[in-house]
Amino acid sequence: MLNFESDYLExxxxxxxxxxVETNQEKLSGYGRDKYSASAIDKIRQATLCPEAEIYFISGxxxxxxxxxxxxxKKYEGVIAPETGHITTHETGAIEFSGHKVLSLPQTNGKISAEQIREYLEQFWADDNREFMVFPGMVYLSHPTEYGTLYSQEELKMISAVCQQYKIxxxxxxxxxxxxxxxxESDLSLPQIAEYCDVFYIGGTKVGALLGEAIVFTKKNTPDYFIAHMKQQGALLAKGRLLGLQFDTLFTNQLYFQISQHAIDMAMRLKQGLLAKNYRFYLDSPTNQQFVILENKQMEELKRQVAFSFWEKYDEQHTVIRFATSWATKQTEIDELLALL
Amino acid sequence: MLNFESDYLExxxxxxxxxxVETNQEKLSGYGRDKYSASAIDKIRQATLCPEAEIYFISGxxxxxxxxxxxxxKKYEGVIAPETGHITTHETGAIEFSGHKVLSLPQTNGKISAEQIREYLEQFWADDNREFMVFPGMVYLSHPTEYGTLYSQEELKMISAVCQQYKIxxxxxxxxxxxxxxxxESDLSLPQIAEYCDVFYIGGTKVGALLGEAIVFTKKNTPDYFIAHMKQQGALLAKGRLLGLQFDTLFTNQLYFQISQHAIDMAMRLKQGLLAKNYRFYLDSPTNQQFVILENKQMEELKRQVAFSFWEKYDEQHTVIRFATSWATKQTEIDELLALL
Amino acid sequence: MLNFESDYLExxxxxxxxxxVETNQEKLSGYGRDKYSASAIDKIRQATLCPEAEIYFISGxxxxxxxxxxxxxKKYEGVIAPETGHITTHETGAIEFSGHKVLSLPQTNGKISAEQIREYLEQFWADDNREFMVFPGMVYLSHPTEYGTLYSQEELKMISAVCQQYKIxxxxxxxxxxxxxxxxESDLSLPQIAEYCDVFYIGGTKVGALLGEAIVFTKKNTPDYFIAHMKQQGALLAKGRLLGLQFDTLFTNQLYFQISQHAIDMAMRLKQGLLAKNYRFYLDSPTNQQFVILENKQMEELKRQVAFSFWEKYDEQHTVIRFATSWATKQTEIDELLALL
Amino acid sequence: MLNFESDYLExxxxxxxxxxVETNQEKLSGYGRDKYSASAIDKIRQATLCPEAEIYFISGxxxxxxxxxxxxxKKYEGVIAPETGHITTHETGAIEFSGHKVLSLPQTNGKISAEQIREYLEQFWADDNREFMVFPGMVYLSHPTEYGTLYSQEELKMISAVCQQYKIxxxxxxxxxxxxxxxxESDLSLPQIAEYCDVFYIGGTKVGALLGEAIVFTKKNTPDYFIAHMKQQGALLAKGRLLGLQFDTLFTNQLYFQISQHAIDMAMRLKQGLLAKNYRFYLDSPTNQQFVILENKQMEELKRQVAFSFWEKYDEQHTVIRFATSWATKQTEIDELLALL
Incomplete structure (x- = not known):
């Protein structure tokens, strides 16, 4: 059966x-102190054009x-995020578990704007009762968003400027x-992301790795004793080599970008095919997640031959579903899917 | 250089x-809903002779x-543990981070006894001011302990009886x-552990896996919505197959036991060799961690040729060090080490 | 200067x-085990017509x-609340500090409806990915709300029915x-509140006491070892008598209701006066908080002679302000205020 | 019946x-912004000879x-405390509830020494694996201790020096x-305590107030936005006047010291009387708590006529009990108790 359920199927x-396999027998120090982690860090520093970046690898x-x-x-601070942000909706309150509130803002196509953030911060700091409110201590964005959309360079730059102004x-x-x-449709490069963000992570789990995400602190702003934070939250793998080696490989000879490009090529082929067949899209996504509005009956029929994600009810008769491509999607799969639709 | 630093070097x-490699291209559902995780669960149920066991795989x-x-x-409860327990000493307060106190008891060779636990519970429940104290809501043991020692069947059975009596x-x-x-020296089988414990985990990271531990709830006592707990604490891997497949392999044809046996054979060879050379042991460990007391000078010299773990100061002139063997240790390494000592 | 800033001025x-003063020299046991606390509990049981009520006194x-x-x-649960609820907005994330998310719903005049709550719960339980979301484990309402508005008997009854259906x-x-x-405008009695709610609290701080709130668990549903929870959260006063005695007094001879009536009489006198002078209200509040829309200039002038609360910006030229009356407000104060306006 | 159960009976x-009573009708701002709180702060600054002290009033x-x-x-830090410290034993894990571990040290007469603390800190910072351990981020002492004992000026000074050296x-x-x-037996003045400690609190609940403790930050070291921390932890009283006025009164004309002196006079009269009758003390307490070892039978008899606190089992035949005097103890009560014993 065809399967477009997610980008972490393989x-x-x-x-x-x-x-x-090749490095398996080597005896290496634990907890990220191995040479492959060090090498991965170097390569990410180069790829981000951020020689001072401080980088840590986490399992998910x-x-x-x-x-x-x-x-x-700080304990009295929360994090500003779009109401559709992953931390806001789909992490079972992991942020609140650690004692912090997610301060959610209304989204447009999965995004929030510099203007919204500025207004929120302005109102907060103008409020004489602000000590009765959660302090906005950080801004969280997803890029691509949970709806596959992208921030433009200009948008990220402006959000970054607001954050700098308010020192968060x-x-x-x-x-x-x-x-x-x-x-x-992206006009944002990895070095620009490193420039505009104080911290971000490069996803591995959904982009070719068995597991792993690379946190990049870009402004010499790693919290003191970050390894202690990692251990305390159960995020320090004994065999750090497993994560280091994967990122080292992904950032050798542009592999990360090549396999990403393949996923996007597949997504665009799917998108063009669907447009040609007059399918309606929930929104215009330029990345590997495509959100299509189907009649409920049609959706039920499709289910028998293709795995995809139910996204949300559109109206009584229609449903939004998601097709995800990935680094592993084959062109024949796209063509089979298009033939079915 | 020889390396006996830990059991997670390879x-x-x-x-x-x-x-x-073999299963890499298969498209599988995420979050542990894949067939390899299902198969691993079956095999662990068989190995524990506990067909009702509920099993979850976690990264570390x-x-x-x-x-x-x-x-x-519950929120007002803590966990009883030996003062040398891993949760007591070496997890940067991960238990406290989640809001709970570790109620530490004095240890002997890394262990606590049923008698100690009973006395603690008795005193707690006899105290009229107990609502001003953290309620003992669980007992935590390591087996083998952090000092390589083992609970006997009788010891575990008695501890289990105390826990049952106090319903924790x-x-x-x-x-x-x-x-x-x-x-x-072990007289405890895996089915017995499943019988005496309400929950335990089978370590993979230190016993042949890239990463992964298998939690086994043995009494149909998994907390409600455990997947939600996992997600909330960041413990739910997207590619659960990675963990499932490893445990499926370890529990096929007794692999887990065979490779463990190898590590023990190596440890016993080392132990006998050291005894023959009149080395002093910090305590008598029947497992893969051997704790030796060296003169500081001798330790410094050894460091140049062998990697090992500093454990603790013994006195002004002596230090306790640890040699760990593992499933991957080669006999020639043991012999080289013994030749050096 | 006139002062209508809040209902906790005196x-x-x-x-x-x-x-x-009268009972000051009596030696009484601590932590709520005194006779005045016991007597207050009895009186609240009578006033709520809920002989099984379990009652605890807290400072704020x-x-x-x-x-x-x-x-x-439970750890993976959050609490449904209106977006304007006190816990949502003005407690500096006290709920999140304890590890739980406030699941906020859009409000109308400070209230949420049974229909909204039902829909939220339905959608949650219909979602196959619900274990990735915070479980709605409770509904929180304020009555009166932060905007002075009231739930009707019918509204509360329906919300109660939804909660019962979903067992929260x-x-x-x-x-x-x-x-x-x-x-x-209230058609809800104290016994009805006790009937519809699983737990509620009777405010003392804003209704005549120096400090103190009385938590009432109405369904024999006090969490196990609630005193332990109180102690753990720093909510157990040594001299519990101070709280018990105040509630004992407030619930003697209907004092609580009489002084509340006075505050409402004063508020209605103010409201009628303002209506007569064609002032615009932000919303129609039937209780002791009255929200008035003033031109900014007029507001600035008024500030020199009267203390009140800034509530929120209405538009560029106007501001919403709040006048609060209380058990201690004098009729002459109302008349002076009206004369000024 | 005679009652020496605690120092918070009246x-x-x-x-x-x-x-x-006198100030009851005054309309005052809430949350500690009233004139009595301001006045109390001034007086405590004078009493501590610490004009820069930053002072906050809390209910318990x-x-x-x-x-x-x-x-x-910080999140990865814990607090060093004696194993008999109140936070270690009798607050139902309130510190752990906030995410932090209490790092308990063995005590002598309820106290720990500079030497013990230094050694703990030295070992911690010498340990290469310290990021796997909870960082010692503060030292907590009680004075008087839970056993009524006192730190000498020299002892506190030395502990303070260790803390300064390690910047905690x-x-x-x-x-x-x-x-x-x-x-x-005290050679420590209030100004010296302010000098040696970075933060301490002056107890009101047990020394003449209805409730209330005054936190004193002595080194311009109040955490940022402390009011937000207070609100978040539920520690900000609406009617802050209630606390401010009490401390203002206690620090007017040395009232706090005079009533404390009375309690000590009563305790010393009791102690001398008991010594004269050859009673055995559990330890030599120079303050208002006296710990006496009684035969169990004698204790049971005494119970019928006097209320006191059971402290701990001494041996099979004996029990340690506590008599507490307070600012409110009458000399006749002491004499009656001595007559009974």
Whole structure:
């Protein structure tokens, strides 16, 4: 059966597996103190054009978000996020578990604007009763967003400027960062993201790795004793080599970008095909997640032949579903899907 | 250079890597809903002779401990543990981070006794001011302990009886469980552990896996919506297959036990060799961690040729160091080490 | 200067002070085990027509909310509340500090409806990914609301029915409960509140006491070892007599209702006066808080002679301000204020 | 019946009640922004000879401890305390509830020494694995201790020096501070305590107030936005006047010291009387708590005529009990008790 349920259906890119096999017998220090982690850090510093970047590898996205946010915020602070942000909706309150509130703002196509953030911050700081409110201590964005959309360079730059003005860090959740960077509609490069954000993460789990996300602190702003924070939140893997080696491979010879490009090519082929067949899209996504509005009956029929994600009810007769491509999607799969639709 | 620093120096057992490669292209559902996780659960149910066991796979030990403890305790409860327990000393307060106190008891060779636990519980429940104290809501043991020692069947049975009497769960941290089960001095089988404990985990990270621990709830006592707890604490991997497949492999044809046996054989060879050379042991460990008392000068010299763990100061002139063997230790390494000493 | 800033400007009702003086020398047990606390509990049981009610006295509202919510919720649960609820906006994230998310719903005049709550719960339980979301484990309402408005008997009954259907407790924050109960527009009695709610609190701080709120669990549903929860959250006063005696006094000879009635009489006199002068109200409040829209210039002038609360910007030229009356407001003060306006 | 159960049996000193009555009708701003709180702050600054002191009033001791500790510690830090410290044993894990571990050290007569603390800190900072351990981020002492004993000036000075060397704050819990300051065996003045400690609190609840503790930050080291911390932990009273006025009264004309002196006089009269009758003391307490070893049978008999606190089992035949005097103890009560014994 065809399967477009998510971008984490397969194992890892074959080059990663090959290197795991190749280096398996080496005895290496634990907890990220191995040479492959060091090498991955170097390569990410180069790829971000940020020689001062401080980089840590974590097993998954929710843990990464919880760790970055809890380690950067003061106890009375919360994090501004779109109401559709992953931390707002789909992490079972991991941020609140660590004691912090997600301050959610209304979204447009999964995004929030510099203007919204500025207004929120202005109102907060103008309020004489602000000590009775959660202090906005950080801004969280996803890029691409949970709806596959992208911030433009101008948008991110302006959000960054607001954060700087109010002296709060800007944190970008890049669980699908690769797919955003190579999108034809993206005008944001990895070095620009490193420039505008105080901290972000480069997603591995959804972009070719078995597991793993790379946190990048870009302004010499890693919280003191970050390893202690990692250990305390259960985020320090004994065999850190497993994460280091994967990122080392992904950032060798542009592999991360190449495999991302493939996923985007597949997504665009799907999108063009669907447009040609007059399918309606829930929104215009330039990345690897495509949201299509189907009649409920049609959706039920499709289900028998294709796995996809139910996204949300559109109206009584229609449903929004998601097709996700990935680094592993084959062109024949896209063509089969289009033939079916 | 020789390296006996820990039991997580290498990658994974070759059979695990082979299967990762073999199954890599399969499209599988995420979050542990894949067939390999299902198969691993079946095999662990068989190996524990506990057909009702409920089993979950987690990436590492600290996260496992934090998750099991936080999900089982009520807010006013803490967990009884030896003062040398991993949760007491070496997890940067991960238990406290989740809001719970570790109620530490004095240890002997890394262990606590049923008698100590009973006395603690008796005193607590006899105290009229107990609502001003943290309620003991669970008992935590490591097996093998952090000092490589083992509970006997009789000891565990008695501790289990105390827990049952006071209606609190007994949780056994089996980060190195394989090495305990096959030790020549062990009289505790895996089914017995499943019988006496309410929940325990089978360590993979230190016993042949790239990463992963298998939590086993043995009494149909999994906390409600455990997946929600996992997600909230960042412990739910997207590609659950990675953990499932590894445990499926480890519990195929007794692999887990075989590779554990190898580590113990190596440890016993080292131990006998050291005894023959009149080395002093800090305590008598029947498992893969051997604690030796060296003169400081001798230790410094050895450091140049062998990596090992500093454990603790013994006195002004002496230090306790640890040699760890593992599933990957080669006999030639032991012999070289003995030749050096 | 006239002062209508809040309903906690004065000390306590004189009868409370008289009894504090009268009983001051008595030696009484601590932590709520004194006879005045026992007597207050009896009287509240009678006033609520709920002989099984379990009652605890706490020093203030935020602590009460944090305690009730944290002690009733499971770790993966949050609390549904209006977006303008006190816990949502003005307690500096006290609920999140205890690890729980406030699940905020859009409000109308400070209220949410049974229909909204039902829909939220339905959608949650219909969602296959619900374990990735915070579980709605309680409903929180304020009565009167933060905007002075009231739930009708029918509204509360329906909300209660939804909660029962989904087996989650309904918690009513009654910081200003007295002012709601005696409002001319209220059709909800104290016994009805006890019937519909699983837990609520009767506010003392804003209704005649020096400090103190009385938590009422109405369904034999007090969390186990609630005293332990209280101690753990710092909510157990050594001299519990101070709270018990005040509630004992407030619930003797209907004092609580009488002084609440006075505040409402004063508020209605103010409201009628303002209506007669064609002032615009932000909304129609039947209780002791009146929200008036003033031109900014007029507001600035008024400030010189009267203290009131800034509430929110209405538009560029106008501001919403709040006048609060209380048990201690004098009729002459109302008349002076009206003369000024 | 005679009652020596605790030092919080009565209401408040009569001067406090008189002023509550006197000022009751005044309309005052909430949340500590009233003139009596301001005046109390001035007087405490004078009494501590610390004009820069920053002072906050809190309703009770456990909440004060939880607030000071949580607001000063970083997430990966814990607080060093004696194993018999109030936070270690009798606050139902309030510190752990806020996410922090109590790092308990062995005590002697309820105290710990500079040497012990230094050694702990030295070992911690020498340990290469320290990021796997809870960082010691503060030292907590009680003065008088839970056993009525006192730190000498020299002892506190040395502990303070260790804290300064390691750049961690020294926090002194002064729930019974008055009784310590006026003890005949004390050589520590209030200004010296302010000098040596980074933060401490002056207990009111046990020394003449209805409730209330005054936190004193002595080194311009109040955590940022402390009011927000207070609100978040439920520690900000609406009618702050209630606390401010009490401390204003206690620090007018040395009332705090005079009533403390009375309690100590009564305790010393009791102690001398008991010594004269050859009673055995559990330890030599120079303050208002006296710990006596009684035969169990004698204890049971005494219970019928006197209320006291059971402290702990001494041996099979004996029990340690506590008699507490207070500002309100009458000389006739002491004499009656001595006559009975």
């Amino acid at each position: 194992g890892a890119h074959e080059k990663i597996l090959a290197r795991l 996205g929710t843990l990464t978000n919880a760790l970055v946010i809890a380690s950067l915020l 860090p800007l944190f970008l959740d890049g669980a699908r960062l690769g797919y955003g960077l190579v999108s034809p | 990658g994974a057992h070759e059979k695990i890597l082979a299967r990762l 030990g600290t996260l496992t401990n934090a998750l099991v403890i936080a999900s089982l305790l 769960p007994l949780f056994l941290d089996g980060a190195r469980l394989g090495y305990g089960l096959v030790s020549p | 000390g306590a009702h004189e009868k409370i002070l008289a009894r504090l 509202g935020t602590l009460t909310n944090a305690l009730v919510i944290a002690s009733l919720l 407790p309904l918690f009513l924050d009654g910081a200003r409960l007295g002012y709601g109960l005696v409002s001319p | 209401g408040a000193h009569e001067k406090i009640l008189a002023r509550l 001791g456990t909440l004060t401890n939880a607030l000071v500790i949580a607001s000063l510690l 704050p020294l926090f002194l819990d002064g729930a019974r501070l008055g009784y310590g300051l006026v003890s005949p």
